[in-house]
Amino acid sequence: xxxxxxxxxxxxxxxxxxxxxxxxxxxxxxxxxxxxxxxxxxxxxxxxxxxxxxxxxxxxxxxxxxxxxxxxxxxxxxxxxxxxxxxxxxxxxxxxxxxxxxxxxxxxxxxxxxxxxxxxxxxxxxxxxxxxxxxxxxxxxxxxxxxxxxxxxxxxxxxxxxxxxxxxxxxxxxxxxxxxxxxxxxxxxxxxxxxxxxxxxxxxxxxxxxxxxxxxxxxxxxxxxxxxxxxxxxxxxxxxxxxxxxxxxxxxxxxxxxxxxxxxxxxxxxxxxxxxxxxxxxxxxxxxxxxxxxxxxxxxxxxxxxxxxxxxxxxxxxxxxxxxxxxxxxxxxxxxxxxxxxxxxxxxxxxxxxxxxxxxxxxxxxxxxxxxxxxxxxxxxxxxxxxxxxxxxxxxxxxxxxxxxxxxxxxxxxxxxxxx
Ligand code: DLL
Numbered sequence: 390x391x392x393x394x395x396x397x398x399x400x401x402x403x404x405x406x407x408x409x410x411x412x413x414x415x416x417x418x419x420x421x422x423x424x425x426x427x428x429x430x431x432x433x434x435x436x437x438x439x440x441x442x443x444x445x446x447x448x449x450x451x452x453x454x455x456x457x458x459x460x461x462x463x464x465x466x467x468x469x470x471x472x473x474x475x476x477x478x479x480x481x482x483x484x485x486x487x488x489x490x491x492x493x494x495x496x497x498x499x500x501x502x503x504x505x506x507x508x509x510x511x512x513x514x515x516x517x518x519x520x521x522x523x524x525x526x527x528x529x530x531x532x533x534x535x536x537x538x539x540x541x542x543x544x545x546x547x548x549x550x551x552x553x554x555x556x557x558x559x560x561x562x563x564x565x566x567x568x569x570x571x572x573x574x575x576x577x578x579x580x581x582x583x584x585x586x587x588x589x590x591x592x593x594x595x596x597x598x599x600x601x602x603x604x605x606x607x608x609x610x611x612x613x614x615x616x617x618x619x620x621x622x623x624x625x626x627x628x629x630x631x632x633x634x635x636x637x638x639x640x641x642x643x644x645x646x647x648x649x650x651x652x653x654x655x656x657x658x659x660x661x662x663x664x665x666x667x668x669x670x671x672x673x674x675x676x677x678x679x680x681x682x683x684x685x686x687x688x689x690x691x692x693x694x695x696x697x698x699x700x701x702x703x704x705x706x707x708x709x710x711x712x713x714x715x716x717x718x719x720x721x722x723x724x725x726x727x728x729x730x731x732x733x734x735x736x737x738x739x740x741x742x743x744x745x746x747x748x749x750x751x752x753x754x755x756x757x758x759x760x761x762x763x764x765x766x767x768x769x770x771x772x773x774x775x776x777x778x779x780x781x782x783x784x785x786x787x788x789x790x791x792x793x794x795x796x797x798x799x800x801x802x803x804x805x806x807x808x809x
Contacts, residue, residue, distance in 0.1 A: 391641060393697045399641045401434050403669035408432045408441065411675040414459035417452055418677065438646065439655055443665065444679045446474060449620065454480040457674050465673060470518040471619035472711075472718040475726040476777055478518070481619050482673040488527075490670065494625035494639055495524055496531025501630050501637070501696075502588055502613040504558050506533035511551055513561035514593070514716075515541045518779075520623025521593055521716070525560045528625065534558065541565075544572050551584055558588045559610065562716035563596035568747050570607040586610040592617065592624060594713040595704050614703060620679060621666055627701055632693050635700030642669055645699065646678070647687050650708035661686040663708050664701060682709045712740075712802065715748040717780045721801050724782075727773045728754055733766060737792040744806040750782040755789045762786075 391399075411418040412429040422429060425442045432440055449457065450473045458465075466485045470478040483491065504510065510529040514521030522540055529536035537554060539547055541561075548569070550556065559566060566589060573580045586608045592615035601612045616636050617624035626643055627636035638645045647662040648655055656662045664681045684706050689699045712719045721740055728734050735755030743749045752774060760766055767784050774782045793800070 390696055391698075396640050396697055397435070400644060400669065404435060404438070404644070404667070405433065407667070407669055407675060407677065410459065411677055415457055415675065417448070417457045418675065435644070438644070438667075438678070441667075441678050443653065444677055446479065446620075446680070446682070449479045450474060450477060453477045455482060457676075458482060459675055460484055460673050469520050469523075469619055469623065471520070472720060472723060472778070474720045474722045476723065476730075479620065481520070481622070483622070484672040486672050487622065490642065491524065491622045491625060492527035492531050494622070494642060495528030497639065498615060498625050498628040499528045499532045499534065499590070501628050502590055502615075503611070503631065504529070504532050504534050504588055504590075508532075508534040508557045508588070509537060509554055510534045510558040510560060511537045511539055511547070511554070511556040513539055513541060513547060513559065513565060514624075519717075520617070520619045524617070524623040524625060525590065529558075529560075544569065545576060548573050548576055548578060551586070552578065555585050557585055558590065559586050559608075560590040562593050563591040563600050563604065563612075564594060564715060564744075564748060566591055566604045566608075566612075567600050570603055571746065573607075580607050581609045584608060589613065590615050593716040595706065616701070616704065618681060618683075620676060621668055622671070626666070630692065630694040630696060634692065635688060635702055637692070637696055637698040637700050638687075640698040643667065644669065645687055645701065647685070648680075650682075650684070658687050658689045658699070661702075661705070682707050682711065684708055710802065712742055712804070714742055714750050714780060717778065719750065719778055719780070723777050724752055724774065725801075727777050728752070728770070731766075731770055731773060733757070733760055734770070735789050737789075737794070738801065739792055740802045742802070742804045742806060748806065750778075750780060751785060752782050753785045753787055753792065755792055756786045758788055760786065761788065 408429045421442050427440050464484050465482050466488050467483045469481045473479045512525045514525050516522030587610050589610045589612040604612050613629045615624050615628050617626040627638040629636050644667040646665045648665050650663040664683050666679050668676045683704045685701045685704050728738050738754040741751040770784045
């Protein structure tokens with residue numbers, strides 16, 4: 390385990406290297422630093438962090454697809470993508486070294502949660518552009534566990550395999566695991582008898598202590614909260630250790646700060662604000678002081694587990710309007726982008742998120758009376774939403790003038806999910 394001194398000397402050495410690397414190899418950071426009047430050599434230690442300008446999600450969108458690359462294309466090994474704020478996703482690039490580092494971090498993440506060689510990991514995170522599937526896959530391989538790549542959905546088959554293969558580790562979004570509590574009983578299973586799950590690795594969306602209790606009581610497993618985001622490679626940024634009093638952020642790879650989301654002012658450890666991350670040794674796409682929009686707090690006191698990596702509290706919410714629907718990130722602006730590009734729709738729309746067994750997304754939009762029952766229009770909107778969001782939405786047409794108008798900010802999103 391890294392001692393505090395080792396950790397801070399890695400961080401001090403890495404930050405200097407990183408700033409020079411980003412400045413030298415990306416036009417984006419060169420311009421960002423020059424515009425802010427910051428010379429890379431002026432960042433000498435962690436105390437100079439606040440000189441570094443923030444990077445935000447729209448920077449990645451504006452540089453779509455690969456504008457922030459610091460290496461030639463032929464050094465890339467893999468690309469992933471996540472939701473952008475409009476029609477285009479955010480593309481994340483990895484060199485071989487980045488992939489190996491990510492695998493190592495995921496391996497550590499699994500190890501901290503107690504996953505061992507011989508464990509059978511049912512990986513119910515989506516395989517594909519989303520980083521969850523492959524990230525957890527690499528983690529399982531890194532600790533020598535046996536990975537069953539079931540990916541998302543097909544609940545009956547998930548349960549059948551969980552029983553027949555005697556899965557010991559479940560990896561999926563917490564909302565899906567809560568759903569499996571009910572679904573397993575509805576399918577005639579007795580979860581504590583039929584399954585031998587001992588560990589759960591849950592993340593990609595906010596969840597509560599109540600959800601943890603429900604999952605643990607149903608399955609008799611120990612549930613760990615895992616945090617990450619595509620821009621920072623994917624999962625593997627932070628994980629709860631056996632103490633489960635906050636999530637350890639892997640400090641030799643990620644620097645974490647907290648800022649006031651309105652003013653950008655850096656906050657003392659312990660105060661709640663927006664998390665800002667710097668990835669210390671990413672090759673393909675360096676990311677400096679990236680504003681996550683996730684709200685939490687950092688605590689640096691020693692953990693009873695003996696690890697010195699600082700911890701973040703469970704994510705409390707977001708400082709932007711991003712919704713997470715069944716683990717998938719959805720920006721209202723993406724929905725608007727789709728609707729505005731379909732001829733025949735009105736300007737007023739509403740996004741409803743509800744929860745009946747699983748999260749559901751409904752988009753209500755106004756249109757002319759004669760098109761209210763137009764199956765072609767429904768199909769177009771559904772398909773375009775699916776193409777942009779990556780999840781299916783119900784579409785309802787309403788007569789023009791039906792949706793509530795607001796004088797101030799439009800209230801476009803109605804989130805009906807129970808607040809636990
Ligand atoms: O959700 C990566 C991931 C996959 C993490 C699997 C954990 C497990 P994105 O799709 O880019 O990446 O979404 C990142 O999801 O900024 C948070 O708002 C939210 N999020 C991720 N993990 C947690 C968590 C993956 N444990 C965004 N608790 C982040 C609360 C989470 N929110």
